Amino acid sequence: MGKLYDRLSQDYRIREGLKACISCGTCTAICPAAEFYRYNPKKIVSIVQSRDDDAILELLKSDVIWYCGECMSCVTRCPRKNAPGLVIVALRALSIELGYFVESEKGRQQLPLMHALQGNVLNYGYCVYPLTFAYEMHPEYGLVGKWQKEHIEDVYERLGAHLGQVGPGALRKIPQESLDELKAIFDITGATRWMEIVEEKSREKAAEMGLTMEEYEAQAFTKTSSCHLNPEN
């Protein structure tokens, strides 16, 4: 009965999501990630349920916990009212808290992700924001998307959005007081601390890998090794 498990068991998502797994596999059967990654949610739940700290540690450092898309399809099917998806979320949170995320390629994606998302939320009050959604990073935005970006003000205005304007409406400028409240919430509830952990650990890891922070972040955003995919394909 290890320490890592004890920490996990404090997490409400484990309390909610892991009652007693019977390894029936209904979760894996319909898991979008299990089909395309070397991934099996049932196994992860089994490991956590085993309370084997060594195995949990290995999980926290591995790519495996980062494959889930958090669609929560598994929740619907479980005959024991477990939520494998929530178990994953809890594992990820712990991996960040303890800084193990930098040990895996997929975990290292935290840096670009957090820069983008925390940045958007704190600066604009939105998770996604057209001005920070770069076509270069998102070629699938398509030729229409490229056009939309090129004519951003015209298009949004015509479609009734209030991009950057005061008052209610889509994409409005959120009042500074509200943004300040978000920042206060971030500070109090640990989001700011997470950003600090991620930046610090990433910096250490980048140094270890002999990369500048820019290279490290760019690599994390674009690099994918074949080891994530199933061997038979």
Place this chain on the structure above:
Amino acid sequence: MIDFGYGLTPSSTLKIEDVRLPAFGELLRREPDAAKCIACGSCAASCSAGVFTEMNLRRVILSLQRGREKETLPLLRHCMLCGKCQLVCPRGVNTRHLILSIGKVYQLEEDKR
């Protein structure tokens, strides 16, 4: 064709109805015990080679039944045929002959070329 920097990933789902198993049928003809496995894992647990390697007869049998032998056949290369699995098998499967028969029915990918 445009390179988007990512692409389609093949599915790993076992599409069991697509699996035609003529080889497994031939194996059953040679060693009918192949149908008797109940996947209890005794063989893997007692395996002499399993102490040193990933050798796991239960997994091999299953992969043959699922048409996915490619992944597990190489494991058989580690088998020393000591026969402990045969002694512990609760269904009395003639594991040694099963392994020898697999060697005659199936072939390693790398050796096909």
Place this chain on the structure above:
Amino acid sequence: MSQNVVVIGGGPAGIEASRKLRDLGYTPILIEKEPVLGGHLARWDRLFPDGVDASTFLDPMIADLDGIKYFTDTEVASINRLKDTWVVKLSNGLSAQVRAILLTTGFDLFKAEKKEEYGYGIYERVITNADLEAWFKSGAAPQFDDVKVIGFVHCVGSRDEKAGNRQCSKVCCVTAVKQACEIKEKFPDATVYCFYMDLRMFGRKYEDLYLKAQKEYGIRFVRGRVSEVSEDLDGHLFVKAEDTLFGKPMKLKADLLVLMSGMTPAASTQQLARMVNIQTGDDGFFLPKSLIVSPFTSSREGIFFAGAATGPKTLPETLSEASAAALAIDHYLKTLQR
């Protein structure tokens, strides 16, 4: 004039207990809500593990009801305690005052349509174990062409908290294996899969049946609970499960899928429990005094159980419990007289 005993439920437990009570010198009053006696057994074709015709047991039992007053199409309207007796009013207007009531209300099959993801009642090619037995019994096969791949889904409504039944229904595993063999006989060219979580082959000769299914019938067993079923354009089914032993998601295109509906408490259980003021367990079945030493005695004077009213049971268990309950009633009534 011999004493009356009311037996509620005319399945194998009720019939067998009534016959035993009659042999012990009582006049059983057997009440059955259906038009015919026999319960689920009357609709079942053959029995595990030997494949004996169910009617070879049931027919002689039903032919031997002399000295038993039985009412079909009848339900219990009310039961009241009057001093040390029970007054049972029936829906047909009759009433009986007795010192002992035997509850042999049995079970209901889990309503497979409640497992929405399996599509029973929505996909034509999804049927239940009961449908399959009806098909075997009547010989009227549903008109599906090209039955090449058949799946059996174990634990439908059993061991499933979401479906409201945590318990194991005990008999489905061996029933599935039996039916898989039977259907393989009907469609020798078909490949038959059983999707199981555990194969609970606890009874005598059950494991033999399993071995036979593997060796002689070539039934393929996949350890994994079916997660969802969907339908193709032509009505064929896609079955998704994980092959948990292999650790990979699996998709099966099936032409017929049989759901092994489990046992749930009979619909009347709660109502009867309230009438006589006895308890039911979390699982909804009647709660006997002790599950080990007196599984047929209730917490109240003069109320007894037999059969699947107290939880999933096999036929031989049900029959022997019926005999034991009859003896317990006899003992109870004799003690009262003294």
Place this chain on the structure above:
Amino acid sequence: MKERILAAYDPFVLPFVFGMTFVLAYCLIALVKVLIQLNAADRRKFALSLITPTTIFKNIRDIFCDCLFHVKLWKRNKVLGYMHSSIAFGWFMIIVIGHIETILYIPERLHKMYYPIFFRYFMEEQNTTLQGSFFFFLMDFFLLVILSGIAIAIVKRFRSRIVGMRRTTKLTLTDRIGLYSLWAIFPLRWIAEGFTAGVAGGSFMTVPINWLLHNFMSKPENITVAWWLYSIALGTFLTVLPFTRYMHIPAEILLVPMRNAGLPVRHTRKGFSLAMLYSCPSCGVCIDACPMGVQKKNVKDATVYMVRNLKRRNRKRSLEIAEKCLMCGKCAALCQVQMDACGLRLAYRTSQERKQNRIPADFGYLNAVAPLPRTETEGKVLYYAGCMSSLTPVISRSVQQVLRHAGVEFELMDKDGSICCGRPLMLAGRQDEARALIEKNRKLIEESGARILLVSCAICYRIFKEHYDLIGVEVMHYTEYFNRLLQEGRLKVKNSHQTLVYHDPCDLGRGCGIYDAPRTALRAVGQLVPALKEREESICCGGSVGSLTLRYEDREPITRGALDNLTANNPEQIVTACPLCLKTFGRYATVPVADFAQILAENLDND
């Protein structure tokens, strides 16, 4: 003595001449074939042995003892021994005497091969020579001997149980022709010589028959008919001989020196093996010997049928038989021609594996196995428990207990998982793969600095003995070693006076010839009672890793048969010295089964 037929020829000799020429040619070709098929090293070895005085002597002795006197058969079954040696030796003597007569009286006819055979027809007795009647007497005497043998043979063919055989081989068509012609030869010779007895003289067999059937035999025109028939019988026998089991008669003469030269079985039907195949007399001793015989369906899997199918090149059946065999070696131990039955099967398995196994072994992982701690202590014992013993921990625990009691310093070789000894692979026909394991183990053992390798598994022991060539390390089975400790007084035990029966594990007894050490040791701790059949005739437990295809269900009757054999004298305890036997017997035995070490450990004298 004088020549009766001056032409020294009569057409009736032709069938014989044809048969004899044919059989000689056939044998010559076969001999050349066998010699060519030997590999160069074996051929040299064989040639060398033929000029080595000791082997020359051995060859002559063996040929006489085995081929003519059937000494081995005598030991086993007197009636059968008499039957075989009477025919073989009698016939041999008749031929020898025929030649002596020819040499003595008419040496110029010696070049005619038929002359000595039909001597009586061509010669006439003059009644004046005592020598003549002496030979006449000898000839008739040996004829009588042969006829008595033939009489037994006829009885045996129809009532084999009378002569003590449960099952005999089913004969092929050519075998039948050969058999009937063989049966016919000597009665016909008797009649033919009976005819000539009137005109040319005879002795106590031929003269009386001439008198008895005087009316018939006095007619000279019948004389040639009788001799014709005799010659035809001979000719038929000789012509079919290469295609019958009687081929063993000439073949064995080749086999004996080849065996004495120490040639190994290298192929299923070439070289030495071919000589062996020809040498099988189809006597069927192996049928009764085979422990699988408890089930009727296995009767056709006996060695004699293996040989027959190999000769006929029936690959499918040969393979089936080769793969099914338990390799217990009992048939070989009882075989009259010392057929290497296991070797032949092994050769078949090996050829199959070399040809068909498409998943070649890879034991590269063994390189990572750490070396054993090196010890320099003189006489240090390294104990190898083996794979099977990890499923019978009582053995290794008892062995250690005994060793500690005797104050022996020892090291466990495979407590962290054993590398298999290689014998199971070898038995499966994977010779080359087995070598990899042998090499690894050999290295581990030799580098450990141990002086004695102690083995508690009979299967391992055999391969350690036969294939390891450990330098500076004595391989000892624990029965030997513990017995030595007992004799040296290092191990003190008390006698429980329990009645024990000892089961000879195949690989230990027949395989390595260890019968006495375990028995001597067991006598010190209990009262040994015999089994019905023991030592080289002991019955395999049925668990053998030798059989590749025998199913679990079909092993049970073998085990039960072996147990019945062991418990015939109601022992209180069955003792074996092999983990596989222990586990196998344990499954069905009603009498407690214990391991050899366990029994010793239970009776250690701690005072």
Place this chain on the structure above:
Amino acid sequence: MIYQGKQKIWSEYQKEIPTDHWFYVRSCIRQTFFPASEKMFLEILRNRLGKDVYETPSHTTCGGIAYHSEAIPQETVMTIIARQFALMTEAGYENYVCSCITSFGLYTEVMEDWREFPELEAKIRENLWKATKREFKTPKYLAHASDLVYKFRNEIAEQAKFRLVNRETGRPLRVVEHIGCHYAKMFPSKGVGGAEYPYVLAGMVESWGGEVVDYPERRHCCGFGFRQYLVKANRGYSLSNTHKKFESMEPFKPDMIITNCPGCPYFLDRWQYVIAEQTGKTYGENGYGIPVFTYEEVAGLVLGYDPWDLGLQTHQVAVEPLLDKMGVPYKPEDKYKGLNGKRLQRPEFPMNIKCC
């Protein structure tokens, strides 16, 4: 397919939805990619149906995407949500409607968690007080915007100018509905029609004259997967899952796809473009692809709004073939106009998927 079986299930998953007075919160993704849909939602409810739907400029993201990408901890997302509830409470509303499915799922989950672990709710209240000096009540009713459109589907049908019917053949259009995973998969009882056969979109389609197509992978996720899309290295996952859905629906020959999730219409639309450009494969008729719509876009079309005011020009898969089928008039020359009729240069044409 036995339709009655589905009806039976629908009847068991009916959700109580108040008819008026809603506090409305927007979706980060929808306002970025489908701003006109949110506009249409308010237009229909306020102007067409005369409902009270309130929106405050102070509301923000719920933080859901950041939370599901592990960019912020659970406590943070819960406190942001608590702030949103506080805004509702301050505005005097009890019915909370959100435009985003991720938000809807998260609100549902958070409220369930608070119910099960009251100490957690207390902690969040404390957090919120510390950070903003605000207090909140949890909403009495929580709805997704599609629930409301479902609720008023028949009223919309009454005002409809066009129906989901092929004008030429008179046959109902074959419509694939795609429900956001977080709508009902976690809490089936919170969604109209449950998780297995959700009725929220099917009800609209039926009401507006179309025919719902059930194909084997209809329940499968579009593949957004948060980080699996947001990080370029992972996008193969996203693409492959959409690909799987299209392969499965292709034989059913759907005329259109209707969705109620923020990201799904974007992904189902754009991945068709990527698949076409990477493999040459298109799924619709004549090389056009299958057009994908939000439910508000469909409602707008049915009610007769100009397709270019609905933002259909920002779809990569051409919508014109569908408009033609429905008989919706449109001016091709207006498609790429900016504000006040300003002419904009039209987008480039893709190579493998046909566009108008």
